[in-house]
Amino acid sequence: MEQKLDQQTLSHILSVTEQLIKETGCQQTTLQMIMDRTGLSKGAIYHYVKSKDELFGKILESYMTTVNHQFHEAVKLSQDNDIRPAIQAIVSSMAERGTSNTIFIYLLSQQHKPNIATMLKELRRSLMELSEAWITIGKEHGAIPAHVDVKAFASMFVTLSYGLRVNQMIADDQLVPQMQDVFLFMINAFQK
Numbered sequence: 001m002e003q004k005l006d007q008q009t010l011s012h013i014l015s016v017t018e019q020l021i022k023e024t025g026c027q028q029t030t031l032q033m034i035m036d037r038t039g040l041s042k043g044a045i046y047h048y049v050k051s052k053d054e055l056f057g058k059i060l061e062s063y064m065t066t067v068n069h070q071f072h073e074a075v076k077l078s079q080d081n082d083i084r085p086a087i088q089a090i091v092s093s094m095a096e097r098g099t100s101n102t103i104f105i106y107l108l109s110q111q112h113k114p115n116i117a118t119m120l121k122e123l124r125r126s127l128m129e130l131s132e133a134w135i136t137i138g139k140e141h142g143a144i145p146a147h148v149d150v151k152a153f154a155s156m157f158v159t160l161s162y163g164l165r166v167n168q169m170i171a172d173d174q175l176v177p178q179m180q181d182v183f184l185f186m187i188n189a190f191q192k
Contacts, residue, residue, distance in 0.1 A: 010048050013038055014059050018099050026056060026106035053110065056103045057119040061126070063100045068130050075137060083143035090134065101165045124158065131157050 016037045020029045031052050035042060049055045067090055074086035110116045131154035138144035144153070 006048075009040075009044075010058070011062075013040065013045060013048060013055065014062055017055055018059055021056075021059075021099050021102055026102060051115070053107065053113075053116055054119065056107060057116075057123065060100055060103055060107075060123055064123075064126060064130060068133075071134055075141075078141075083138050083141040086134075087138070087143070098168075101169050104162075104165055105169055127158050127161075128154050 013034065017029065017034055020033055020037065024033075029052070031042065031045065034040075034045060034052075034055070038045070045055075049058060070089040071086050074089040075083065078085050107116055107120055111120055132150050135144055135148070135150050135153050135157070139146055139148060139150070
């Protein structure tokens with residue numbers, strides 16, 4: 001029961017921090033603001049993270065876990081091995097999490113700090129692993145051609161999704177149509 005309470009507390013901290021970022025941005029969100037909103041002490045928050053930046057990284061990790069869960073749920077519900085709803089789950093999830101883009105751009109701007117550079121590398125490694133798993137499932141369901149190199153496809157997906165994140169921040173475009181176009185482009189490119 002203790003472990004579940006810890007996860008609930010961490011989830012609460014992440015949720016409050018994400019809301020503060022929506023309201024004030026990453027730079028202006030302070031540990032004091034997080035403490036005030038959560039009702040937790042500095043020590044209680046430091047039980048989960050070492051810094052505000054690590055907390056931001058945990059929000060991105062949580063986001064990736066959610067996207068992965070939504071993908072797998074859509075795969076379970078798909079009929080006739082149609083993987084398109086699962087791909088749509090990834091696209092929709094990425095589009096609705098504007099705060100993750102804000103955090104991502106903020107962390108990129110802080111990559112000169114060794115701990116943040118390490119965090120960004122770990123986040124990319126995790127996204128590559130998830131992408132490779134998604135692509136493998138896509139291949140198993142016939143949505144992605146069998147001859148496609150999983151690592152190359154995943155690398156292209158991660159690169160394009162990072163670029164789309166930056167574009168969305170600058171252009172304030174809708175991400176869903178762009179991500180759908182990216183998936184179609186990538187699949188078509190590998191079919192030749």
